[in-house]
Amino acid sequence: MGGIGKTTIARVVYDRIRWQFEGSCFLANVREAFAEKDGRRRLQEQLLSEILMERANICDSSRGIEMIKRRLQRKKILVVLDDVDDHKQLESLAAESKWFGPGSRIIITSRDKQVLTRNGVARIYEAEKLNDDDALTLFSQKALKNDQPAEDFVELSKQVVGYANGLPLALEVIGSFMHGRSILEWGSAINRLNDIPDREIIDMLRIGFDGLHELEKKIFLDIACFLKGFKKDRIIRILDSCGFHAHIGTQVLIEKSLISVSRDQVWMHNLLQIMGKEIVHCESLEEPGRRSRL
Numbered sequence: 001m002g003g004i005g006k007t008t009i010a011r012v013v014y015d016r017i018r019w020q021f022e023g024s025c026f027l028a029n030v031r032e033a034f035a036e037k038d039g040r041r042r043l044q045e046q047l048l049s050e051i052l053m054e055r056a057n058i059c060d061s062s063r064g065i066e067m068i069k070r071r072l073q074r075k076k077i078l079v080v081l082d083d084v085d086d087h088k089q090l091e092s093l094a095a096e097s098k099w100f101g102p103g104s105r106i107i108i109t110s111r112d113k114q115v116l117t118r119n120g121v122a123r124i125y126e127a128e129k130l131n132d133d134d135a136l137t138l139f140s141q142k143a144l145k146n147d148q149p150a151e152d153f154v155e156l157s158k159q160v161v162g163y164a165n166g167l168p169l170a171l172e173v174i175g176s177f178m179h180g181r182s183i184l185e186w187g188s189a190i191n192r193l194n195d196i197p198d199r200e201i202i203d204m205l206r207i208g209f210d211g212l213h214e215l216e217k218k219i220f221l222d223i224a225c226f227l228k229g230f231k232k233d234r235i236i237r238i239l240d241s242c243g244f245h246a247h248i249g250t251q252v253l254i255e256k257s258l259i260s261v262s263r264d265q266v267w268m269h270n271l272l273q274i275m276g277k278e279i280v281h282c283e284s285l286e287e288p289g290r291r292s293r294l
């Protein structure tokens with residue numbers, strides 16, 4: 001399931017064990033990266049350059065496969081392929097274990113179990129929801145900046161945790177939304193969660209968006225539709241030229257767990273991005289020209 005913590009777990013495992021290997025590489029968001037222009041070749045280049053710690057130039061992707069096999073065949077390597085959704089991605093990056101030296105490990109995360117079973121993956125681990133205690137701690141950290149809720153907030157916190165159903169992404173977004181609000185506001189937010197049928201995660205995440213001010217909403221939607229992955233400074237420059245006061249706006253979005261910044265680039269969780277695009281889409285279902293963003 002999206003937002004359950006697959007990437008987070010893979011990242012932790014990767015950081016803990018990478019010292020045992022001759023080379024390692026964490027390929028994040030393979031699905032999205034692969035879909036970009038030249039994505040396949042670029043991912044192959046990244047794989048080779050990170051493992052070999054030298055620049056790799058690949059002119060086309062079938063050559064890339066040859067090169068990966070030739071250069072990595074004898075190396076004991078650790079690779080994470082994060083968010084794979086199609087066997088073509090595996091075929092171009094790590095089709096068989098014999099491409100790599102003995103003792104190598106390939107970790108693949110996917111929302112789709114079929115991708116793993118179809119490609120002869122040796123062991124499958126299904127990411128589990130957070131248990132109630134951990135869920136309460138995560139929520140409390142975001143909402144109250146504390147590992148455990150203060151007495152007044154215990155019952156309400158438990159209710160939210162029940163709605164979020166152990167899903168870390170929802171706990172983060174709702175928790176950040178609740179931060180700094182009064183008990184009364186907590187109550188009405190919980191009523192809104194209560195109204196969501198089927199506990200659809202996208203609908204739960206929407207509570208974080210609805211609580212933003214107008215300019216912050218615009219910034220959020222522009223990032224979701226156009227600017228995800230851009231450098232933070234560049235985003236601020238672009239949005240400031242529209243009069244959005246983006247410096248403070250992006251800071252608020254970070255505090256609300258709606259975007260994050262890593263290596264200077266602005267990221268947004270894929271489900272939040274889907275929500276953002278959906279909000280724009282719903283502005284006019286039939287006529288794209290009437291939407292605020294094309």
Ligand SMILES: Nc1ncnc2c1ncn2[C@@H]1O[C@H](COP(=O)(O)OP(=O)(O)OP(=O)(O)O)[C@@H](O)[C@H]1O
Nearest residue numbers: 001002003004005006007008083111138168169270
């Ligand atoms: N065990 C955890 N403790 C605290 N926070 C967590 C934990 N697992 C995940 N999170 C947080 O929840 C959010 C979603 O996690 P993550 O991106 O790993 O999900 P995912 O399963 O990879 O989702 P997707 O299928 O959309 O890629 C992240 O912001 C992450 O920081």
Ligand SMILES: [Mg+2]
Nearest residue numbers: 006007008083
């Ligand atoms: Mg992920």
